[in-house]
Amino acid sequence: MALAEVEHLTFWYPDAERPALSDVSLTLEPGEVVAVLGPSGSGKSTLLRALAGLVPHFHGGRFEGRVVVAGMDTRRFRPADLAGALAMLFQDPENQVVFGRVANEVALGLENVGTSPGQIWPRAHTALAEVGAERLAERRTETLSAGELQRVCLAAVLSLEPKLLILDEPTSQLDPQGAVEILDVACELGAAVLVSEQRPALPLERCSRVLFVDGGAITLDSPRDDALARLPDDYVPRKPRALGEVPASGETLCRVEDVTFAYDSRPVLEGRSLTLQRGEIVALTGPNGVGKTTLAKVAAGLLEPDSGSVERVGRCCYLSQDPGRYLVKERVEDEAALAVGGDLDRARRALAEVGMAGFENRHPGDLSSGERERLALASVLVAEPDVLILDEPTRGVDPPRKAELASQLRRDAQRRATLVVTHDLLFAGDVADRVVSLTATEHVHA
Amino acid sequence: MSPVPAAVVLASLAAVALIADRAWVVATIATALLLLCLKAPRGRRWVYLVGTLASALSVFLLSPLVSHVGTHVIWEGPKIPVIGYLDVTSEEIAAAGIQALRLAAVGFAFAAYALLLDLDRLLQAAGFARRSVLAAGLATRLVPTLERDAAGFVEALRGRGVEVEGVRGRARLLSPLVAGSLERALNLAEAMEARGFGRVGRTRAPSAPWTRLDRLALVAAVLLVAGAIWL
Numbered sequence: 001m002a003l004a005e006v007e008h009l010t011f012w013y014p015d016a017e018r019p020a021l022s023d024v025s026l027t028l029e030p031g032e033v034v035a036v037l038g039p040s041g042s043g044k045s046t047l048l049r050a051l052a053g054l055v056p057h058f059h060g061g062r063f064e065g066r067v068v069v070a071g072m073d074t075r076r077f078r079p080a081d082l083a084g085a086l087a088m089l090f091q092d093p094e095n096q097v098v099f100g101r102v103a104n105e106v107a108l109g110l111e112n113v114g115t116s117p118g119q120i121w122p123r124a125h126t127a128l129a130e131v132g133a134e135r136l137a138e139r140r141t142e143t144l145s146a147g148e149l150q151r152v153c154l155a156a157v158l159s160l161e162p163k164l165l166i167l168d169e170p171t172s173q174l175d176p177q178g179a180v181e182i183l184d185v186a187c188e189l190g191a192a193v194l195v196s197e198q199r200p201a202l203p204l205e206r207c208s209r210v211l212f213v214d215g216g217a218i219t220l221d222s223p224r225d226d227a228l229a230r231l232p233d234d235y236v237p238r239k240p241r242a243l244g245e246v247p248a249s250g251e252t253l254c255r256v257e258d259v260t261f262a263y264d265s266r267p268v269l270e271g272r273s274l275t276l277q278r279g280e281i282v283a284l285t286g287p288n289g290v291g292k293t294t295l296a297k298v299a300a301g302l303l304e305p306d307s308g309s310v311e312r313v314g315r316c317c318y319l320s321q322d323p324g325r326y327l328v329k330e331r332v333e334d335e336a337a338l339a340v341g342g343d344l345d346r347a348r349r350a351l352a353e354v355g356m357a358g359f360e361n362r363h364p365g366d367l368s369s370g371e372r373e374r375l376a377l378a379s380v381l382v383a384e385p386d387v388l389i390l391d392e393p394t395r396g397v398d399p400p401r402k403a404e405l406a407s408q409l410r411r412d413a414q415r416r417a418t419l420v421v422t423h424d425l426l427f428a429g430d431v432a433d434r435v436v437s438l439t440a441t442e443h444v445h446a
Numbered sequence: 447m448s449p450v451p452a453a454v455v456l457a458s459l460a461a462v463a464l465i466a467d468r469a470w471v472v473a474t475i476a477t478a479l480l481l482l483c484l485k486a487p488r489g490r491r492w493v494y495l496v497g498t499l500a501s502a503l504s505v506f507l508l509s510p511l512v513s514h515v516g517t518h519v520i521w522e523g524p525k526i527p528v529i530g531y532l533d534v535t536s537e538e539i540a541a542a543g544i545q546a547l548r549l550a551a552v553g554f555a556f557a558a559y560a561l562l563l564d565l566d567r568l569l570q571a572a573g574f575a576r577r578s579v580l581a582a583g584l585a586t587r588l589v590p591t592l593e594r595d596a597a598g599f600v601e602a603l604r605g606r607g608v609e610v611e612g613v614r615g616r617a618r619l620l621s622p623l624v625a626g627s628l629e630r631a632l633n634l635a636e637a638m639e640a641r642g643f644g645r646v647g648r649t650r651a652p653s654a655p656w657t658r659l660d661r662l663a664l665v666a667a668v669l670l671v672a673g674a675i676w677l
Contacts, residue, residue, distance in 0.1 A: 052640055054636055054639065054640060057639075058635075058636050058639055078639075078644075079639045079640050080639055080642045080643060080644045080645040081645060083640060083641055083642030083645065084642060087640075087641075088640045090633070090636075090637055090640075092633070094630075095630055095633035095634055095637060096633075096634070096637040098580075098584070098634065098637075098638060099566045100564065100565055100566050101564055101566045101567070104566035104567075104651075107651045108641060108643075109641040109642055110649075110651070111648050111649055111650060111651055112641055112642030112643050112644075112645055112648050113642045113645065113648075114645070114647040114648055114649050115649060116649065117649050117650060117651060117652050118652070120649070120651040120652070121651060121652070124651075142590060156641065157641075160641075263489070264487050264488050264489050297601075300605060302601055302604055302605060315607065317605060317606055317607065318601075318604075318605030318606075319605065320598065320601060320602045320605060322598060322602075324626060324629075325598045325599055325601070325602035326602060327622045327625065327626070328599060328603065328618065328619065328622050338603070338606060338608050339606035339607055339608060365622075365625050376602075379606060380605065380606055383606060383607060389605075
């Protein structure tokens with residue numbers, strides 16, 4: 001008997017002109033691992049939410065068709081009733097955490113679904129151990145790194161021992177090793193797993209079946225080997241291009257020498273150095289928590305190092321990894337013009353460069369996540385900086401847009417020195433001239 | 447110490463500070479609570495401490511100007527419509543001092559509660575009104591979350607070469623902060639529903655049993671309040 005069935009599902013979000021999902025049908029069998037791929041805004045997340053019952057119960061809108069999970073019709077059963085039979089892990093761990101203490105956070109779902117009190121702590125600690133986070137049990141959630149927090153969120157859903165595990169871009173904040181570990185744990189659970197990812201190689205290595213969603217419809221539903229031959233090129237796994245480590249011989253625009261930095265006496269950088277030359281794109285990689293973002297902020301002048309020196313030539317702009325930070329003004333063009341003293345002509349040109357012509361008068365808060373990412377990029381490119389620092393610019397970005405971004409950065413590379421902080425090694429290989437890899441134990445001098 | 451007795455001790459210290467009329471008693475409590483707050487991480491504690499100290503200082507500076515107590519005038523100011531004469535007496539300064547100390551003690555007690563107690567365990571200990579207690583816990587976490595969001599907006603602006611200065615500069619962050627909070631609240635509500643929140647038949651994870659120190663702290667808190675009322 002099928003674990004989940006979706007029959008002719010068509011769904012409109014409230015006030016939407018077009019359906020987010022259009023006549024979607026599929027069946028999920030127990031234990032199968034399914035990769036859900038597709039561009040941003042294609043309907044992947046809506047499909048996952050429909051299986052969890054969040055569509056339509058939480059989001060409202062118009063719902064046609066039928067979704068049945070573990071024998072429960074989602075039109076009659078609320079998401080809270082489905083919890084336990086299925087569990088869903090969302091993209092941003094920051095927006096899932098309720099409690100301040102890790103063990104309590106993991107125990108919350110178990111309490112909600114009525115687990116016997118004597119079983120709650122053992123199951124919570126077992127789930128934490130499964131994701132390699134047992135040592136975090138007594139930590140405060142606000143002190144965890146994004147990677148650690150995502151592990152805790154995964155433990156919270158694994159502790160429910162669901163029959164269907166739904167993962168909506170669960171590794172977007174994780175380094176490659178962390179992402180592999182998280183997906184391995186999830187896929188070895190024995191439950192059916194539905195995983196949506198913007199780094200397709202990760203789920204494609206583990207899945208038995210591939211769904212490709214585009215324009216609200218499933219355009220491909222095939223066993224993996226068959227799908228690999230039919231997927232669009234940007235989604236087919238390939239090896240990252242190997243990068244050298246030797247700096248280019250150009251004008252030095254940013255030199256960070258032997259810097260140290262500590263947050264509340266917790267050392268993050270110790271003796272790190274970095275040089276950026278005009279005309280080159282440097283990828284800064286390394287595991288979660290090693291200090292990549294801190295080093296980038298020190299280079300950008302947003303953090304003052306405790307010791308060491310930083311020299312910059314010309315204007316430097318830093319793109320935060322959260323596009324939600326670029327929503328200060330009421331109109332898109334005003335937001336983009338902030339860095340150039342309100343010069344709307346330059347703002348419009350920058351918006352056009354990132355494919356956002358026509359969006360000038362929209363409210364930034366009304367943009368989709370992909371559009372917000374483009375607005376954030378336009379908001380820093382508008383200043384035509386000599387040093388451009390991009391912190392995780394591909395987080396949650398689909399493969400075609402990544403290729404477009406890489407090509408855009410390469411096209412303008414000669415104008416400036418560019419530093420790209422990234423976990424996405426494929427993107428790093430596509431965009432960068434050389435790589436600086438930070439490790440926890442070594443002091444890297446690039 | 448378990449969070450329930452710790453919260454009771456903090457509440458009793460705040461109550462004693464409000465009841466006591468000897469300045470040295472209130473000053474001692476305020477100082478002790480301030481020292482306790484200094485155990486919290488520097489990055490989190492400053493907003494509570496600065497807020498409390500600024501409020502206490504405002505009370506100390508303003509209340510002598512608007513109250514009319516005492517006969518020993520040490521400064522005579524102009525007559526202001528509605529308020530009257532802006533004179534300051536030594537009795538008013540003494541009263542303002544003790545009010546400011548009381549406010550500081552209560553503020554530091556709340557800061558210690560928010561910064562140092564395990565609010566989750568407090569929630570677990572509540573056998574009733576769990577939704578209200580959960581809402582209170584989430585509200586307490588709102589301050590550091592907003593603080594982090596504000597820092598993120600300022601950083602993104604500085605990353606574009608835009609400095610945020612003055613009250614006006616910070617005021618323009620208010621709207622995106624509120625919008626961001628609403629978005630976060632929706633995401634959190636969705637995640638909670640997906641994890642079964644609100645389902646009938648929920649259970650409770652067992653709490654750790656109280657230690658002798660917990661019981662002693664509870665008795666000490668009761669004695670403190672009783673002593674303050676008695677004296």
